[in-house]
Amino acid sequence: MSEQKPTVVLVHGAFADSGSWSGVIEKLQAMSFDCVAVANPLRSLTGDAAYVRDVIAGLGRPVVLVGHSYAGLVITEAAAGNPAVTALVYVCAFAPDHGESAFGLSTRFPGSTLGETLVAYPVSTGGNEFAIRPDLYHRQFAADVPAARAAVMAATQRPATEAALSEGLPAGTPAWKNLPSWFVIGDADLNIPPALQRFEAERAGARSTREISGGSHAVAVSNPDTVAQTILDALQAVTPTMAAVE
Numbered sequence: 001m002s003e004q005k006p007t008v009v010l011v012h013g014a015f016a017d018s019g020s021w022s023g024v025i026e027k028l029q030a031m032s033f034d035c036v037a038v039a040n041p042l043r044s045l046t047g048d049a050a051y052v053r054d055v056i057a058g059l060g061r062p063v064v065l066v067g068h069s070y071a072g073l074v075i076t077e078a079a080a081g082n083p084a085v086t087a088l089v090y091v092c093a094f095a096p097d098h099g100e101s102a103f104g105l106s107t108r109f110p111g112s113t114l115g116e117t118l119v120a121y122p123v124s125t126g127g128n129e130f131a132i133r134p135d136l137y138h139r140q141f142a143a144d145v146p147a148a149r150a151a152v153m154a155a156t157q158r159p160a161t162e163a164a165l166s167e168g169l170p171a172g173t174p175a176w177k178n179l180p181s182w183f184v185i186g187d188a189d190l191n192i193p194p195a196l197q198r199f200e201a202e203r204a205g206a207r208s209t210r211e212i213s214g215g216s217h218a219v220a221v222s223n224p225d226t227v228a229q230t231i232l233d234a235l236q237a238v239t240p241t242m243a244a245v246e
Contacts, residue, residue: 005239006062006086007034008231011052013069013093014042014102014160015132015141016218020068020153023224028231040071042129042160045101045167049077062086064234067093068220069191070102070160079175086238088181089231092189092217095176095200099168111193114140123161131159140190142218149221176204182234183208184227186215208233 008028010021018037025035038055041048052074056063064087067075072093079085088095094105106112117136120128132140137154138147145153183201187194194211201209210230212223220227 004062005033006064006235007036007059008066008235009052009056009059009063010035010037010066011040011068011071011074012037012158013040013067013071014130014165015137015157016068016153017156017158019156020218020221024220024228024231027224027228031232033235040074040158042070042158042164044161044164045073045077046170048074048164052078053082056082056084059084062238064089064231064238066091066231069093069217070165072096073102073169076174076176077169077171079179080171080173082175085175085179087234088176088179089184089234090181090197090200090204091184091220091227091230092186092192092197092215093183094192094196095174095181095183095204096169097174097203098170098172101168102165104166104168105196106192109193109195109199111189111195112191114191120162121159127162129159129161130165131157141216142221143188143190143216144186144214144222145216145218150218153218153221180234180237181206182230183210184219184230185209185211186217186219187211188214189217191217207237 065075066089134154138150142150185197
């Protein structure tokens with residue numbers, strides 16, 4: 001455990017952007033925690049994780065690493081063997097084992113309707129990238145978010161490449177095997193089946209799992225208090241000398 005107060009590093013997933021953490025950051029900053037929302041490239045799992053490791057190294061202090069959706073793979077890889085990472089928080093996220101990919105995990109349990117809503121665009125580096133159709137974004141991604149906010153989210157979503165979503169976790173030992181983890185699950189998530197998220201939390205031996213009734217895939221936007229409280233739980237667990245925050 002670290003004696004130094006960690007920085008919270010938040011990594012967004014596919015079809016979102018770093019602004020999706022705004023409500024969570026407001027809550028944590030109000031409690032005097034330092035936060036950094038990383039602009040996830042969404043180009044390849046290996047490259048995305050390397051970028052997050054660079055961000056962590058640049059901070060030069062302990063971090064609690066938080067990932068949403070596809071970024072669960074990114075934080076799992078970025079934290080592997082990284083002594084700066086003290087805890088992992090998965091928010092409606094993949095928590096993969098070695099070799100598991102976003103595409104592979106998403107079909108392990110029924111319930112995802114994401115594939116029906118995607119459009120593909122070729123990229124100059126080869127292959128395709130995917131985005132959610134704007135007219136389907138609200139229902140698919142953020143059903144518990146006001147329609148006007150969901151429309152902005154649809155317009156600012158960042159596409160992810162097929163390569164990123166199909167690449168298996170490179171790390172031989174996923175970080176959740178060595179680091180404490182916390183999970184937040186939306187029980188109405190249409191992107192990542194809630195049954196998969198429950199399986200992952202149990203497999204990881206999660207310290208706690210909060211399940212949000214009616215929660216969509218975008219619970220960081222719709223329920224920032226719950227997500228912030230889960231991150232606070234992780235911060236307090238790994239920083240025992242930190243004064244309790246009311």
